[in-house]
Amino acid sequence: MSESYEATLYDGLSAAGRACVAAPTINALEIRFPDGDVISWPYATLALVSDEGDGNRVVLAPGRDADERLTATGPGVFRAMLAVVPSLGDQQPTRGYRMAALTAGAIVAVLALVWAGYPLIKDGLVAVFPAAWSNRIGAEMVNDEAMFDKPCTGAAGLAALDDLAERLSEGAGLRQPITVHVRAGDEVNAFAATGGHVVLLDGLIQQAATPDEVAGVLAHEIGHVKHRHPLKRLIDVAGIQLIVTGISGDVGAVGTMVLMLNYGRRDEAQADSAALELLDKAGIRANGLADFFDRMAEKQKDRINFTGFLRTHPPLADRSALMHGHKPPGATRPALTDQQWKDVRAVCQPVRE
Numbered sequence: 213m214s215e216s217y218e219a220t221l222y223d224g225l226s227a228a229g230r231a232c233v234a235a236p237t238i239n240a241l242e243i244r245f246p247d248g249d250v251i252s253w254p255y256a257t258l259a260l261v262s263d264e265g266d267g268n269r270v271v272l273a274p275g276r277d278a279d280e281r282l283t284a285t286g287p288g289v290f291r292a293m294l295a296v297v298p299s300l301g302d303q304q305p306t307r308g309y310r311m312a313a314l315t316a317g318a319i320v321a322v323l324a325l326v327w328a329g330y331p332l333i334k335d336g337l338v339a340v341f342p343a344a345w346s347n348r349i350g351a352e353m354v355n356d357e358a359m360f361d362k363p364c365t366g367a368a369g370l371a372a373l374d375d376l377a378e379r380l381s382e383g384a385g386l387r388q389p390i391t392v393h394v395r396a397g398d399e400v401n402a403f404a405a406t407g408g409h410v411v412l413l414d415g416l417i418q419q420a421a422t423p424d425e426v427a428g429v430l431a432h433e434i435g436h437v438k439h440r441h442p443l444k445r446l447i448d449v450a451g452i453q454l455i456v457t458g459i460s461g462d463v464g465a466v467g468t469m470v471l472m473l474n475y476g477r478r479d480e481a482q483a484d485s486a487a488l489e490l491l492d493k494a495g496i497r498a499n500g501l502a503d504f505f506d507r508m509a510e511k512q513k514d515r516i517n518f519t520g521f522l523r524t525h526p527p528l529a530d531r532s533a534l535m536h537g538h539k540p541p542g543a544t545r546p547a548l549t550d551q552q553w554k555d556v557r558a559v560c561q562p563v564r565e
């Protein structure tokens with residue numbers, strides 16, 4: 213009961229959050245500000261918006277239809293909230309804001325502040341960005357005809373990849389389920405868009421020697437989704453245009469940029485370590501991703517022109533070493549059955565003919 217957590221309160225009107233401390237008391241969650249202000253949110257109406265980071269971060273609202281959001285972080289914060297409000301465990305996250313909740317005031321604040329690029333504001337915007345917008349923007353990104361070849365439609369292969377994505381993302385605390393898309397083309401690459409949309413190119417599937425390798429790459433992309441890198445990138449790239457994009461759903465060239473730009477080393481390291489965690493949980497050998505990196509590094513030496521995964525996914529040798537050194541905590545089983553692997557290899561067959 214005496215625990216308290218670092219928190220940020222967003223009032224639903226302006227994009228800037230107020231730093232505060234969240235302290236569970238007998239009947240209410242107390243939100244205490246450094247200037248002595250205290251707000252109480254009664255447990256009776258407290259709503260869970262999302263829990264993330266393996267229960268070490270929660271987003272709460274004072275009621276199911278309220279616009280305010282409180283982001284609280286700290287070891288075991290979700291469990292601590294469940295201890296005082298057991299019904300939070302039964303709630304489906306409210307999936308972010310309703311569009312109408314993003315009022316004119318919020319838009320003006322976002323325009324002014326995102327444009328200036330303050331990292332704190334970016335975090336705030338990531339916290340309140342409506343899941344429905346992420347999903348719609350992501351769907352448009354992966355359907356960008358200027359960027360991608362034809363969609364592959366082999367039903368059995370897609371179903372196998374969906375199963376694999378589900379196995380990998382179980383317990384990852386994602387806001388939305390992963391949707392796997394496969395696109396034709398020889399390029400060895402994979403992309404994560406917003407809203408849980410992930411694209412694998414057929415070139416990557418054909419270059420992979422085992423299903424564990426595909427699972428490793430998919431886990432890495434789910435790692436980007438888990439850390440919300442595509443949305444952060446979208447906010448970086450789109451800035452002021454983001455609000456227009458969110459409202460109209462018209463992503464245009466911004467979406468392509470989000471997919472094409474390199475992530476920094478920090479983001480890649482985060483995605484790799486998330487991938488290891490997801491592979492461990494799913495009981496899939498992490499060596500698959502390491503093997504894949506090794507082979508790609510070998511081809512890079514041979515000056516074969518890989519425009520994709522290598523360019524967007526730098527220093528392969530270090531990352532491969534990390535994964536080869538990783539010991540799975542329990543028993544492992546193959547990422548796919550033999551039949552599923554055949555189906556995945558053939559997922560682009562219908563559009564190749």
Ligand SMILES: [Zn+2]
Pocket residue numbers: 432436475480483524525
């Ligand atoms: Zn990556």
